[in-house]
Each structure stands twice: as structure tokens, then as C-alpha cells.
Amino acid sequence: MSHLLRSEVRKLTSTRMLLGLTLGGIGLVVFYVMVIVFTAGDRKAGNDALVSLSDAASVRAVYGVPFEVGYLMPLLMGVFIISGEFRHRTITPTFLVTPRRWRVLAAKALVAAGAGVVMGVVLTAVATGLGAALIAAKGYPVRLGSDGVPRLLVLMCVGLGVWAVFGLGFGALLRNQVAAVVVAIVLVTVVEGLLAVFLRWVHLGVVARLLPAAASNAMVQPSNVTPLDLLPWWAGGLVLLGWGIVSAFLGSLLTLRRDVT
């Protein structure tokens, strides 16, 4: 297995995909952190803006940007790790060298998780560094050691690793790269939102809390004020992990059986 892990790490680091997605993620995180900080109002000054940097929740929202928008990058990376092999037909030499396909997929899942965590560390560092600097510059407390912020920062790094595994499952299920990317993004950003509204409408909000993006959001919330439609942070983490494992497992099952032509 260590041979295969080394091979997968070499695959990931010998193209520009990981670098491109990380840079894209940094751009996205910088943009959103600045948007939140510069559009935030000040309730004490009588501004009725939704966000106020004097609130702990708003500060958490700034630091939580990697989780709120940045998760798309590890998700895409997970999709690319497997669908890229089908697109460029490198899956043929891959399965020729390792005919026991489940081992290939297991190695890919481990490497995707690891690379997702690395990406998480980078994006979290950018969001925290830039966010804290801007918040301090505006004269508000940065709250880096309080209000559940340390736990949030750690959870984000781990959570982005889980999103990468989730993406890997998508890529294995839908071998067409474009289809996998579009379906993954549309499902997580649009369909899940609509489904959640529908579920709450039919009084199944309990189920809506178990959807992947909702579970992911739950991890950003502070433990003492869990909103009604979100799980506690730890349960959100476990549910997201469950989604990652289920999608990777289903994708692997299909990949193990299908003919490679």
C-alpha cells in the first residue's frame, strides 16, 4: 500500500491541478473575507446591517470562509483525482500495474483526504491571517483564542479533507469529468438548498440537517448557539464524514466492476 500511496502522491504533485485549485481557493477566500469585512456594519453605531464585526458570530463567519466557499476546491480536487484518469485514459496503465482496483481507490481516498487537509491548512491560514489583520485594523477584537474559534480552525482543516473524499466518490460514480464537476457543484450549491426548503416545508427539517452542505455549515457554528436547523458541530462533522465515505464507497463499487475500454 505504501507503494501505491507514493504513486498517487506523485500523480497529484506532477501536474498543475493541485497548485491551480489551491491558488483559486486562495483567491476565493481573499475575495470573500474582504467582502464580509468591508460590508459589515456596526450595530452599536445604529447600523442595521446583517453582519457586525462586533459580534462573535460575524468574526467566526470571516474565519469560516474556507468552509463556506473554499470547500469547492477540495471537492473539485477529489473529482479530478479520479475523473482525470478516465479522461486522459491513464486509468489503463494504473489498473495494469495494480489490477486489484480497490487498492488503487483506497490509496486515492487517503491521498485525497491528506491533500484536502493540506489545502485546508493553507486556506485557513489565509482566511485567519487576512481576516484578523482587517478586523484588528477596523478596531474590533480578533477573538482568535475565544468563542470557539480555535476549534473552528482545526475543524475546517479536517473538514476540507472530508470534502475531497466526497468529491472522489462523485468522480468515481460519474466518470465523465465535466459531468462530475457540474453535478457535484450544482448538487451541493443549488439542489441541496432547494431540497432543504422542501424538506422543511413538509416538516422534515430533521432530514434537511443531514444534507452535506448543512452538515458542513453546522461545523462552523459555535457549540452554545446551535441554530434549530443545524446539527451540533460534532454531529455535523460525523455526518459529513459519513457522506464522504458513502460516496467514495459507492463510486469505488462501480469502478471495481466496470469494464475499462
Next chain:
Amino acid sequence: MSRITVSHLTKHFGAVRAVNDLSFAVEPGSITGFLGPNGAGKTTTLRCLLGLVTPTRGEARIGGVRYSDLRYPAQTVGAALESSSFHPGRTARNHLLVLCAAAGLPDRRAEEVLELTGMTDTADRRVGGYSTGMRQRLGLAATLIGDPAVLVLDEPATGLDPAGINWLRQLLRHLAHELGKTVLVSSHLLSEMEHTADRVVIIAGGVLVHEGSLDDLVAGSGAVVRARTPEPARLLAALADAGMHGHRQDGSVVVPGATPAQVGHAAFAHGVELHELAAEGTDLEDVFLQLTGGGETGALTEVGPPA
């Protein structure tokens, strides 16, 4: 040890019968050409042999073992199936290093096969900028990385210039005849294999049409010598004297299983006047076309079945 055996192999893709009850064997120490027109089922057969496609019925084994059960696949069989199965953004060296790692081989094997295939100078360029010929060389380098006893190459000559084809021929001969490896090479062009293959396996429409040497192919193909003479009775007698058997047809004498030189000599020895002497149907390409039905034989394309 490294004999390839295909037995009763059958593969259906939906309603398409890509390969039908195909059996043949490939021996070590020789080059076996695997011939057939586009869509004959060659690629599907090779993919079944390599465990990438699950046969509907039958099986294929390498040294008595199914590919998926090989303990060290890269060290046992080297296979190149497509003209390009490389990530365009990855360099040739990195492509080989990825395979080295997966197969548990030392990294120096990448350098060795780059040198063997004459790619050392271009190894650090991204494959996206490679010509078809360079991709073929890289594909070949990848097959040799584990120094396997069996080589399976699908259309390796496609995209090579005449010098490249000559180089490939020399390399395959060296690998088969001097190193004793089992070499199975597919092609849809007989002319590519004519001077390379020791034996041929020809399929068309997913079934075997010929297995053996190219000489057998000509001998068994109904090739004849046609002679025109004003004295057909004397020529038939002369032929009978020389142990050949001819018959009259359309005002000339037709002799199966003979060469023009043999017929000409018999006529000369008996002083029989000849007006024309010609070999018919001995063109290998004609025989091949006749055997394989002259072209596309199925709905299947060479790339593989519809997804």
C-alpha cells in the same frame, strides 16, 4: 512459463458480439502478429487478456495465470493499449516515475527505459506537446519498465515514421529472438507485420480466421499459377511428369500449389511453347482481404465499445 493462452473467449457489449469463441496461443521467443481489420475485436481481446474487460465467457491466461491474479503484473507483462494514455500536463519522466512507484520498482528503471527508447533528451517536457511517434515511444518505455517476459502492444507502429517503424522492428526482434520474450503485436495492416511477425493470428468479426505462419497462409489460400499455351495437353503431361497437377480452365492451364518457376521449368524441359505464365492470388494483402472480408466487419470501432 510466459505462454499466452486464449480459450473460448467471448465478449458481448449489449447486442454487439465483439469477440466470439476465440482461442489461440502465443509462444515465447517469437513475435506474434495479431491481425484483423478495424472492429475485428483485437482491442477487446487484448483488454480481456489484461483484466481490464471482463469476458462474457471463456478466459485468457498468461503463463497459466489470469492477469488479475498476477503477483507482480508490471514485472510479468508490459502492455501498451492506446497511442496516448498520458496526462498532457505531466512530463514523460514523471509518468514513468508514477508507474515505478506503483509497481514498487526503483526510480532508476525510469532512466533506463528512457534511454532504451531514445527519450532521455525529451523526458522533462510535458507529454501534451509530444508527437504521436514520441507518445508511442513513451508507451513502449512504460511497457518495459518492469522488464517483463511478456509484451502486449496494440498498434504500436501507428504514427511512427519509416525510421521509427524500422527501429521498432529491430527492438521487437531483439526482445523476442535474443531475450526470449513473448511478443504479441496487433495491427490492422498486414504490411506492417509481414517482415516482423514470426507467426500470425488473424481475426475478423470477432472469430479466428487463421493461426500459424504467413507461408501457411499463402499455401492454403488457393493461390494458383496460370499458363497459356497452344499445346495444353502436352503441358499437362509435362506437369504430371514433374509431379504437379494442372487442369484446363478458360483456354489456359491452371496449376494449384505451384510457383511460376516450377511450371516454367517443366514446360521448358519438355519443349512446350508458353505464351503467358502468371501467379494469381499470391499477394498476401489480397489473401488477407479475402480472409477478413475486406474491411470493417462489425459495428464496433477500434477504440472500443460504446460506453
